[in-house]
Amino acid sequence: MRRPVALRISAASAAMALAAAVGVTLSMSEASAATGGATGYATQNGGTTGGAGGQTVRATTGTQIHAALCSRAASNTPITIEVEGTINHGNTTKVSGDSCNTAAGVIELKQISNVTLVGVGSGAVFDQLGIHIRESSNIIIQNVTVRNVKKSGSPTSNGGDAIGMESDVRNVWVDHATLLASGGESEGYDGLFDMKDNTQYVTLSYSILRNSGRGGLIGSSESDLSNGYVTFHHNRYENIDSRAPLLRGGTAHAYNNHYVSLNESGINSRAGAKAKVDNNYFEDSKDVLGTFYTDQRGYWQVSGNVFDNVTWSSPGTENYPAGPNPQSNTTVSIPYSYSLDAAACVPDVVSRTAGAGTGLKVSDGNCSAQTPTPTPTTPPTTPTPDPTQPSGTNLSIGAGSDGSSKADGTSYGSVRDGDMSTYWSPSGSTGSVSIKWGSATAVSSVAIREAAGSTGAIGSWRLLNADTGAVLTSGSGADVVTFPQTSLKKITFEITGATGTPKVAEFETYA
Numbered sequence: 001m002r003r004p005v006a007l008r009i010s011a012a013s014a015a016m017a018l019a020a021a022v023g024v025t026l027s028m029s030e031a032s033a034a035t036g037g038a039t040g041y042a043t044q045n046g047g048t049t050g051g052a053g054g055q056t057v058r059a060t061t062g063t064q065i066h067a068a069l070c071s072r073a074a075s076n077t078p079i080t081i082e083v084e085g086t087i088n089h090g091n092t093t094k095v096s097g098d099s100c101n102t103a104a105g106v107i108e109l110k111q112i113s114n115v116t117l118v119g120v121g122s123g124a125v126f127d128q129l130g131i132h133i134r135e136s137s138n139i140i141i142q143n144v145t146v147r148n149v150k151k152s153g154s155p156t157s158n159g160g161d162a163i164g165m166e167s168d169v170r171n172v173w174v175d176h177a178t179l180l181a182s183g184g185e186s187e188g189y190d191g192l193f194d195m196k197d198n199t200q201y202v203t204l205s206y207s208i209l210r211n212s213g214r215g216g217l218i219g220s221s222e223s224d225l226s227n228g229y230v231t232f233h234h235n236r237y238e239n240i241d242s243r244a245p246l247l248r249g250g251t252a253h254a255y256n257n258h259y260v261s262l263n264e265s266g267i268n269s270r271a272g273a274k275a276k277v278d279n280n281y282f283e284d285s286k287d288v289l290g291t292f293y294t295d296q297r298g299y300w301q302v303s304g305n306v307f308d309n310v311t312w313s314s315p316g317t318e319n320y321p322a323g324p325n326p327q328s329n330t331t332v333s334i335p336y337s338y339s340l341d342a343a344a345c346v347p348d349v350v351s352r353t354a355g356a357g358t359g360l361k362v363s364d365g366n367c368s369a370q371t372p373t374p375t376p377t378t379p380p381t382t383p384t385p386d387p388t389q390p391s392g393t394n395l396s397i398g399a400g401s402d403g404s405s406k407a408d409g410t411s412y413g414s415v416r417d418g419d420m421s422t423y424w425s426p427s428g429s430t431g432s433v434s435i436k437w438g439s440a441t442a443v444s445s446v447a448i449r450e451a452a453g454s455t456g457a458i459g460s461w462r463l464l465n466a467d468t469g470a471v472l473t474s475g476s477g478a479d480v481v482t483f484p485q486t487s488l489k490k491i492t493f494e495i496t497g498a499t500g501t502p503k504v505a506e507f508e509t510y511a
Contacts, residue, residue, distance in 0.1 A: 036362060036372030038140070040203035040231025040253065042173040043336050048201070050116030050140030050173070054078025058120075060085040062092025062107055062129065063397060063418030067506075069112060070097030071420035071452065078114040083124035083144065089155045091397060092129060097421040106158045110134040119143035119356055130158025137170040145356045147180040153188035160190030166220075169199040177207040178355040184213020184241055191243065195227050196220040200250075203231040206362060208355040213241045219248025222271045222296055226250075232257055233338070234346075234363060236354045239263070244288075247273035247298060253334055255279055256341050256363070258350040262288055269298030276332035279304040281346040286311045290321040299330035306343040339365030394418070395443065395509040396435045403433035403492075407501070415507035423451040423503040430498060434466055435509055436490040444485035445510045448478040448493060451503035458504075459497035466490035478504075485511070 042048040055072075059065045059081050068081045077099065087107070094104045101110040106129060109115060113136055118124075123145065130149040133139055141163065151160025158164050162179040165172060179192040192209045193216035195202060209215050215237055218227045228250020237244045237259045244259060244266040245252070252269075255278040259266055266288035269275045275289075277300055282288040288310055291297045295318050302322070312323035341349055345367035352369040353361045361369045396416040403412050407425035414422035415433055424433050446463060450456070455478075462474040463481065465488050472491070473483045491509060495502050 036360070038173040038175075038203060039205055039338065040233060040336060041201050041229040042171055042203035042231070044229065045171055045201045048138055048140060048171040048173045048203075049114075050138060051078040051080035051114055052116070054080060054114065056080045056082060058082045058084065060392065061394060061397065061418065062087045063095060064394070065107055065117070066093070066095035066100065066102040067418045067420050069102065069109075069115070070095045070100040072099040075099045075111060076113045080116040080118065082118055082120040084119070084121035085393070086125045086127050088127045088129055089157070091393065093397075093418065095417070095419040095421075097419070105129070105155065107131045108134075109136050109139060111136065113137045113139070116140040116142070117144065119145075123357055128155055128157060130161050131163045132158045132161075133163070133165040133169055133172060135167045135169070139172045140175070141172070141177060142175045143177070143356050143360060145178040145180070147178075148182050148189075150188040151190045156188075160188065161194045162192045164191070164194045165199045165202070166195070166197040168197070169195070170201055172199075172202045173205070174203070174207060175205045176354070176356055176358060176360050177204075178357075179207065179209045179212075181210075181212035183211070186213075190214060191216045193245070194220075195230065196224055198226040200227060200229050202229070203233075204235060205231070206234045206350075206354045206358070206360075208236045208238070209240060209244075210236075210238045212239075214246075215240045215242070215244040217243050217246040217248070218250055218252065218273070219246075219271070222248060222294065224248060225271060228252065228273075234350055234354060236260070236350050237262065237266075240266075242266075242292075243268060246270070247275055249273050251332060252276070253278075253332070255338065256343075256346050256350070257281075258347050258354075259283065259285055259288060261285060265290070265292045267300070268292045269300050270294050271296045271298060273298040274330050274332050275300045276334060277302045277305060279340045279343040279346065281306045281308065281343050282310050283308040283347070285309075287313055287321045287323075289323065289326055290319075292319055292321075294318055300326075301328040301330055301332045302326045303328075304340065304343050306346075339363075341365060341367050392510050395437075395441060395511065396507055399509075400436045400438075401434060401507075402436065404431040406431075410503075415504050418506070420449060420451065420505045423454075423505040425501055425503050426495060429501065430495050432464075432492050432494040433504060433507060434490050434492040435507055436466070438489075440487045440489055441509075442485050442487050442511050443491060443509050445480065445482040446491070446493070447480045447506070447508040447510070448504060449506035449508070450478045451505040454501065454503040457498050457500045457502045458495055459499060461496060462494045464492040464494060466492045
């Protein structure tokens with residue numbers, strides 16, 4: 001008997017917990033950006049390479065993700081952002097700059113291009129925080145978990161979409177992602193993977209979409225028909241009520257996906273859409289293919305699919321199921337090469353490859369999982385942050401700051417805003433800036449980031465426990481430094497020698 005998503009969550013909670021745990025136990029050696037290269041329609045229209053050839057940076061907060069985008073020379077400068085930790089509303093603020101257009105409470109990839117966002121280390125979890133792609137191109141999102149993004153209730157983000165694309169988006173590859181909700185629209189959730197308002201050349205591969213009323217759509221209405229050329233392969237759709245996906249116009253290619261517990265409908269092709277549906281495994285589901293909830297018909301070409309315990313409703317004026325014996329009613333020409341696993345082995349190979357935290361394993365085309373050879377890329381420039389990036393949360397975000405005399409036009413607060421484009425400078429070649437908290441805070445490492453164009457200006461320095469005046473450590477050149485963990489209310493970075501005018505963009509502190 002079919003039950004609403006909200007009532008079925010408890011039955012799937014163990015699987016969700018396991019998926020979340022797997023998503024945050026990946027070692028650094030098991031994740032690298034764009035392993036194997038893009039597939040499907042994302043290879044067309046010039047291809048999708050993300051930030052290949054550009055700088056690589058590390059981010060542990062949403063603010064740092066935005067700061068990395070804003071620190072680029074231009075909005076199309078390639079960049080790979082390695083993400084580790086939990087990204088949430090508390091650590092995601094707006095950052096300003098000429099190369100970005102960000103917002104608080106959402107990961108905003110707006111009016112930019114040539115960006116890779118990849119989960120590394122212990123995993124990247126976007127908790128109740130969506131990823132919004134708007135007026136952008138050549139974007140890769142890989143090895144991340146996005147969960148429980150709401151459009152109503154509290155907190156809200158991204159219109160309730162886990163990953164949403166709109167307004168002239170081109171060439172996006174989302175790979176090895178885990179997209180989760182905890183109910184349907186009545187519980188405040190919308191789609192897991194939505195595309196609208198002229199979004200084209202997209203691939204979703206080796207991903208999990210689970211526990212949602214709506215899997216995703218292509219086109220927001222029957223008049224939004226400028227979207228399409230989307231590939232879905234080796235994904236697992238589980239406990240989804242409908243929209244797996246919903247296609248309004250355009251062309252989609254779905255192959256080697258495992259669909260489990262599609263409770264109301266699955267691939268809903270309507271308003272002239274065309275779907276090529278190859279070697280998928282549909283299990284314990286209802287109305288997995290057809291035109292539903294409209295009289296504007298869509299089309300499909302089917303081959304090699306397995307329908308395991310699938311039920312079909314009777315045709316009606318707004319209900320045109322493809323089954324119980326699905327037959328093709330169109331042909332779809334696919335412009336790229338691809339290898340098909342036999343449908344019978346799809347549940348097994350998808351279970352070993354799909355989702356975040358699987359080591360980016362892929363199918364070899366013969367029902368076996370393998371780790372692909374990394375795509376050769378240009379060696380990255382000197383990373384920002386430094387290779388010795390401290391782990392954990394930057395405690396300076398949300399703290400206070402003060403210091404010695406500052407140069408005109410600069411601010412103490414600029415060293416704790418997560419924005420590499422703003423900075424503090426002393427009024428001369430030496431001076432000090434401090435981070436302070438309302439209560440004692442344990443700190444054991446500090447990262448000093450110099451602003452663009454001033455790298456190397458900082459010479460000798462001391463790091464002080466401002467509560468006692470004790471020197472925690474000293475050295476020369478901006479760097480990441482560690483020292484015995486100290487509980488204090490205020491920590492001071494004192495520049496005692498410099499070449500030119502020092503510019504401290506960020507004074508990061510870590511426990």
